[in-house]
Amino acid sequence: MADTVAQQPIRRKAADQSDRTDETVIEIKGLKKAFGNKEVLKNINLTLKRGENIVVLGRSGQGKSVTIQCIVGLLTPDEGSVKVFGQEVAELNNEQLKDLRTKVGFLFQSGALYDSMTVRENMEFALTRVLKIKDQAELDSRVMEVLEGVGLPEAADKMPSDLSGGMRKRVGLARTLIVKPEIMLYDEPTTGLDPITSREISELILEMQKKFKTSSIIITHDMDCARITSDRVVIMSEGEYVAEGTFDELQQSDNEFVKSYFLDTK
Amino acid sequence: MADQVISSSGWKKWLESVGDQTVFLSRFFRNVFRGGFEWSEFVRQCYEIGYRSLTLVGITSFIMGLVLILQLRPTLVEFGAESMLPHTLSVSVIREIGPVITAIICAGKIASSIGAELGSMKVTEQIDAMEVSGANPVQYLVVTRILATSFMVPLLAMLGDVISLFGGYFALNFTDDISFTLYFTKCVAALDFTDYMPALIKTIFFGFAIGFVGCYKGYTSDKGTESVGIAANSAVVTASLWIFFIDMMAVQITNLLYY
Numbered sequence: 001m002a003d004t005v006a007q008q009p010i011r012r013k014a015a016d017q018s019d020r021t022d023e024t025v026i027e028i029k030g031l032k033k034a035f036g037n038k039e040v041l042k043n044i045n046l047t048l049k050r051g052e053n054i055v056v057l058g059r060s061g062q063g064k065s066v067t068i069q070c071i072v073g074l075l076t077p078d079e080g081s082v083k084v085f086g087q088e089v090a091e092l093n094n095e096q097l098k099d100l101r102t103k104v105g106f107l108f109q110s111g112a113l114y115d116s117m118t119v120r121e122n123m124e125f126a127l128t129r130v131l132k133i134k135d136q137a138e139l140d141s142r143v144m145e146v147l148e149g150v151g152l153p154e155a156a157d158k159m160p161s162d163l164s165g166g167m168r169k170r171v172g173l174a175r176t177l178i179v180k181p182e183i184m185l186y187d188e189p190t191t192g193l194d195p196i197t198s199r200e201i202s203e204l205i206l207e208m209q210k211k212f213k214t215s216s217i218i219i220t221h222d223m224d225c226a227r228i229t230s231d232r233v234v235i236m237s238e239g240e241y242v243a244e245g246t247f248d249e250l251q252q253s254d255n256e257f258v259k260s261y262f263l264d265t266k
Numbered sequence: 267m268a269d270q271v272i273s274s275s276g277w278k279k280w281l282e283s284v285g286d287q288t289v290f291l292s293r294f295f296r297n298v299f300r301g302g303f304e305w306s307e308f309v310r311q312c313y314e315i316g317y318r319s320l321t322l323v324g325i326t327s328f329i330m331g332l333v334l335i336l337q338l339r340p341t342l343v344e345f346g347a348e349s350m351l352p353h354t355l356s357v358s359v360i361r362e363i364g365p366v367i368t369a370i371i372c373a374g375k376i377a378s379s380i381g382a383e384l385g386s387m388k389v390t391e392q393i394d395a396m397e398v399s400g401a402n403p404v405q406y407l408v409v410t411r412i413l414a415t416s417f418m419v420p421l422l423a424m425l426g427d428v429i430s431l432f433g434g435y436f437a438l439n440f441t442d443d444i445s446f447t448l449y450f451t452k453c454v455a456a457l458d459f460t461d462y463m464p465a466l467i468k469t470i471f472f473g474f475a476i477g478f479v480g481c482y483k484g485y486t487s488d489k490g491t492e493s494v495g496i497a498a499n500s501a502v503v504t505a506s507l508w509i510f511f512i513d514m515m516a517v518q519i520t521n522l523l524y525y
Contacts, residue, residue, distance in 0.1 A: 074397065098400045101399065109391070125399065
């Protein structure tokens, strides 16, 4: 019985979606991107509303990460439009891009912690350089607030090399959230973790989303993570989104390709 | 025909690389004069680059001075010019051998370590993470390292020069009995402004080249584990070539100006 309860899927409840509005925070239209002769993104169209969580599913090498890298200006689209808060990302100058990036958090697959700095220094990096916070008391309180949020207050003075994979992801999440972004982009947040830690990270994403009222795009292969975190799921194939709907809608789909993603979830 | 295609693609790659390096250099200069200099990182880099290279530079410089005296002595003795040994050693060490050897050692130790460090940061997406956080990775990673090498390599070279002269004194005392004061008086008397200054100035350029090449190779490396090794390796090779090229130019310019 206890096992059955533990296996009960945690879902994003309708009541948790009260912070959703119709305001569009990200709007992607006709996005195309090629590397050499390889056309990675052929025609991507996506709209993210404030407070919404979209999960992007797709096989490796389909261009899921490329899409979110275009959103933060790490890559420039070949064609199409990527608007964040109504601003065309490709047309922003350095200062505008910097301002935009303070509102958009990006959690990398590996956590991307700065390995020559302690966890605390990792946390303070953007605070002191981007938000220009110099008051040590404020820095300490913000660091401890996010570390307590991810359940790792004791890790503040550790080096990234002393942390496990799951802890690194948590610290990476904390480092991204410390600047209080309005949008979060997650690049495979549970990859490489055991099922229990994966579930903890997925629940943490949901918890942090509620706490910081962020909108999110989550790229994942982990169906458990998709189930827990998504309001809407899009499936990507050959550089295009081929299916879109809620987790339940797609789970019931008759399309063989879509069904193949949900084989183990029923 | 195939050769022509390879050759034209080789030229294209080379020109692209020159263009990339020029853009990277202009990013460096733009960020040097932008506010918010990373003093603490600069000091940390000076410590890493300078202090941590001290033992290696010290040992090699001492051996270099010692070996030079041992090699020069038989020839000069043959001409009855044994008393010229301190003079010959100090001129060759201060003008040429000291700065070049120190720079080559630093290219091997520092350029490779910067290339590997930034290359591995690139592979593990740490540089991207800095960029998407809104911080300026060029200012934090590149400006501090290039300025630290430009500042520390001349200091290491000067120290290496002095240690080389000590090495020479040590070697000279194997066979001859010369006082410490006389030896160093002879060494210093053989030198003038035209020996010190060009040597000092060229080591600043050596340091800049070492830092720049290391940062460029690491920062622009591909995203793969193999790229870290490639970045470190090509940083050493390219920095070493730049050192010899700068040295050749420096000698030409010095000759034009002073002789």
